[in-house]
Amino acid sequence: MFLKYLPLAGLLALAGCGTSTPANDTGIADVHMDSEEATSATLPYLGAEGKKPVADFSLPDQDGKIVSNKTLAGKVYITDFFFATCPGICPKMQSELLKVYKQYGQDPNVAFLSFTIDPEHDTQPVLADYARRLGVAAPTSTWRFLHTPDRPTAYQLAHNFAAAAQTDLKAPGGIAHSGALALVDDQGYIRGSYDGLNPDQVALLLRQLPILLNEVNGRKATAAR
Amino acid sequence: MKKLLLMPLGAAFGLLSLGTLPGCDTKTTTATEAAAPAVQARALEDSLMTHHDLAMQQTEQLFALKAQLTAAKVPASAPIQAKMQAADRAMMTWMHQYQAPDSTAPAPQRPAYLQDQQKQLTGIEQQLKTILDSAQAALGRATAPKTAAPAPAATQPK
Numbered sequence: 258m259f260l261k262y263l264p265l266a267g268l269l270a271l272a273g274c275g276t277s278t279p280a281n282d283t284g285i286a287d288v289h290m291d292s293e294e295a296t297s298a299t300l301p302y303l304g305a306e307g308k309k310p311v312a313d314f315s316l317p318d319q320d321g322k323i324v325s326n327k328t329l330a331g332k333v334y335i336t337d338f339f340f341a342t343c344p345g346i347c348p349k350m351q352s353e354l355l356k357v358y359k360q361y362g363q364d365p366n367v368a369f370l371s372f373t374i375d376p377e378h379d380t381q382p383v384l385a386d387y388a389r390r391l392g393v394a395a396p397t398s399t400w401r402f403l404h405t406p407d408r409p410t411a412y413q414l415a416h417n418f419a420a421a422a423q424t425d426l427k428a429p430g431g432i433a434h435s436g437a438l439a440l441v442d443d444q445g446y447i448r449g450s451y452d453g454l455n456p457d458q459v460a461l462l463l464r465q466l467p468i469l470l471n472e473v474n475g476r477k478a479t480a481a482r
Numbered sequence: 483m484k485k486l487l488l489m490p491l492g493a494a495f496g497l498l499s500l501g502t503l504p505g506c507d508t509k510t511t512t513a514t515e516a517a518a519p520a521v522q523a524r525a526l527e528d529s530l531m532t533h534h535d536l537a538m539q540q541t542e543q544l545f546a547l548k549a550q551l552t553a554a555k556v557p558a559s560a561p562i563q564a565k566m567q568a569a570d571r572a573m574m575t576w577m578h579q580y581q582a583p584d585s586t587a588p589a590p591q592r593p594a595y596l597q598d599q600q601k602q603l604t605g606i607e608q609q610l611k612t613i614l615d616s617a618q619a620a621l622g623r624a625t626a627p628k629t630a631a632p633a634p635a636a637t638q639p640k
Binding site for chain 1: 531534535538539542545546548549574577578580582
């Protein structure tokens, strides 16, 4: 099994090299906006059918804990679709998402969700092993790897996110294998869609994430009054 | 005159160059030869991944079509669905056994492995394409509007 993940390990080693350098020297230029810019901007609500939250889901993660829209309420989260034996795009996509995790993994208001599209192979132990190899296996880790009940459900979920994010439905590898990342707000609305294989797009995500967090914090402050 | 004096110098430089160039060529060729399997492997792997992406898309289409066949209650679609399942199984089996050779095999062994994998994947792609075409045709037949029965020939007034 170890040999299967060597490519992942290699790519992660590369990602690790990048993160060992100062934040502004990781290949992602100007990832942080200044506070004035962050407070003045607002992310749009994506979706062809107008403002519509993502479909409900309730799935076990790599530790067997249930993750659902309810457990994520109040949090901003980033999603992708992958499978553990994916030889092509997944290691690249996950190493890009790891850059985001390195900066926001400790933020209790941010979660990372990776849905497997190969649930038959990617059982809970396989997902736990994958998380360990990625270096995000701590029980408190905010990156959760979700086990879908079957492939039709996984594809349906991928389509739901893609449709809500207005992703190109004719991606070369299909919707579930497109490398797309979705940014979902605290109320379940998709507020950003990015090509997880493109470092520039991931840099955009890193610029937009604090904007959304600022909006969410504002909402929470208002609600607390 | 100056030109005449310079000519032997030029010739000497030329000979020197000829004498040294083959040495450079040898070194370059050796380096190229050593890198060739790795370069070839990289190109083969890129091509294989492109085909893998295509097969992934076909697999996704397969699931969508399977759902449509079920929803449309296409008569006698069981054999088609069984073939769809077999094609999907072949794809998943290929993915589970494939090991990116860059970290598991020395460069000279990689091209042969990748060529073999490409051959397997091409067969699976064809299997997927064939069953996708059959499924689409069956769905098309089942959902096509029924053509009206030909109207009886108009009676010609006598």
